[in-house]
């Protein structure tokens with residue numbers, strides 16, 4: 001059976017750049033997102049340019065069961081996933097008293113539930129074959145949860161905790177689980193209000209292709225977790241040397257809108 005790298009959230013930002021870089025290395029790809037037109041365009045472009053097999057599935061992974069449907073569809077199409085990249089995700093910004101409950105429930109379904117389902121189902125297959133790699137995309141906020149990104153930060157803390165613990169459980173099975181932890185990245189992820197925060201103004205976002213390169217390296221050859229960029233690594237360690245009250249004060253200021 002032909003082996004594929006599956007990338008969720010492949011139509012934009014980090015996932016899109018990873019797809020381009022993996023295609024350039026001639027890896028057959030399965031792309032997943034909601035925008036059928038964009039997926040079809042990518043299939044045409046990448047298969048034409050690199051002569052690789054590109055498949056796609058249109059799924060809204062914020063809908064419970066679409067992740068299970070995706071797994072079933074791939075299986076019934078007879079495709080083998082050697083590498084899984086759980087990248088699709090989004091965030092909301094604002095006071096918990098004001099952010100829309102439906103949007104946050106969608107976020108929890110996408111960032112947590114679908115990532116969990118795909119990881120579990122594909123990990124079982126990979127373990128049975130004694131070979132496979134899974135990379136989950138977490139965030140710098142997995143280490144330093146920010147006010148006004150409360151639900152998003154919590155989803156990314158889940159991703160890190162889940163990925164690191166199962167990576168240890170799966171040692172020796174042939175299945176390697178890694179976690180990519182980007183800081184701020186220049187992608188359409190950011191809403192206009194996110195772009196007005198002190199944090200966005202103080203810290204220049206990294207280009208998506210640079211983060212994708214770190215992701216591709218971690219996926220293909222890495223172990224454990226990768227915090228992308230020295231500054232972000234340093235920031236992720238600040239809670240170890242900073243009292244909680246001060247850390248939260250700094251984070252609240254950084255996450256506030258710039259005046």
Ligand SMILES: NC(=O)c1ccc[n+]([C@@H]2O[C@H](COP(=O)([O-])OP(=O)(O)OC[C@H]3O[C@@H](n4cnc5c(N)ncnc54)[C@H](OP(=O)(O)O)[C@@H]3O)[C@@H](O)[C@H]2O)c1
Nearest residue numbers: 009010011012013014033034035061062089184185187189
């Ligand atoms: N940008 C940052 O600063 C940053 C920092 C740390 C971590 N991250 C994480 O990196 C990952 C990628 O983010 P990005 O910055 O590249 O964002 P992005 O440019 O907005 O891309 C998000 C991707 O996810 C897909 N997606 C969104 N909702 C979906 C849904 N319900 N079902 C299926 N696919 C869906 C989108 O495609 P469609 O619209 O076609 O569905 C798109 O391909 C996310 O997990 C994010 O949390 C981002």
